[in-house]
Amino acid sequence: MSQSYNRGLIEDFGRWKEFSAGMWAWIFHKFTGWMLIGYLFTHIAVLSTAVGAASGDASLVASGDDIYTTTIQGLESLFIVRVLEVGLLAVAVFHILNGLRLLMVDLGVGLDAQDKSFYASLVLTAIITVASVPTFLDGVTL
């Protein structure tokens, strides 16, 4: 038997310009999913190290000097954290909207319009993200 040539998998990523809507939706869904998992664990780590106030004395909590309040205030005063929050919202909104789209796909509803619903979820994500920028970046300086 003559040999054959395996062209391998590498070309898949080199072909990104040729990906169709469904493929991009899949990639973005995976990506945002991993981002949300990453955020979840960061969230747990940050908050669990900042709850010293739970057993702290009441006067510190009342004056706003407890470890929880100072941690959150410290984070929120950072410009990069505010930007990351906008990114988190974008990631979460896309994951939710595309999740709804996948729910429709699983139920067999509107499979002909699957590409349009992907574009719609992208546009909606963009609108919501842009609209959230003033709120998230309120009162922070570089």
Next chain:
Amino acid sequence: MSTQQQEPEQPESQETPKDPEMKGAESPVDEKEKETGEIDQTTADETELEGETVLIKVFRYDPEVADKQEPRFDEFHVPFEKGMTVLDAVMYARDHYDSSLTFRHSCRQAVCGSDAFFVNGKQRLGCKTQMADLEHPVRIEPLPHQEVVKDLVVDMDHFYDQMHTVEPYLQQDDLPTGDLEEQRQSRENREKIKMSTRCIWCGACMSSCNIAAGDNEYLGPAAINKAYRFAMDDREDEEVKEHRLRIIEQEHGVWRCQTQFSCTEVCPKDIPLTEHIQELKREAVKKNLKFW
């Protein structure tokens, strides 16, 4: 139709090799080429071709020829004519420039399913793709994620194995008695499975599916569509349908599909493959939820 269009070219093709000889005495360019012994057929012919030509870049690989063991692309200038398909173009290149150019083809009318190529980055049926609809130059490669045997020929064994896994034949023992009795299918049921029966086993969907590329055991869109065609057929008994669902509901069956719609996108027969896979997923769930 394409046969008729190519017939008149036959006499031309016989004259073509003579032409360089006749011009040879007059044209110094041709003499030079003869001296060096490296006659670039494609460029030499391009100057002689009248009218519009199209440039095709074809993937070449041949384990038995020394300079083709490392894959490369060969360029061919093919005279364009209205209605020319990708298959017509590679056939012209084979018939006039390089008879070693290898590809599968048979019926030339999108029925046999032998000439699925990777054209300009998409799995397409060579005989069904118009050259006029493509961006030029046209890049023609063998189907990705399948082993290349030679040039545009890929190893289809794995694809056929997966197709046979789902038992693609009607299984019904309880046939009507009497010589002239027919087993009828309702019009509605025929309509339901109509699209799924169109499959021509070309392998384009399997090649486009990057889940199938990563998981060699995955049945693939074509095989699942085949399972759908029989599982949804009313002429089979309920037990046979359950047997079919048991095959496709396994780990490497329908649940591997992640609805990228790649297969639906490339299917030359416009079969809604993802829709069928999703419907089988729901059928598989319903089968296991008996309290439903």
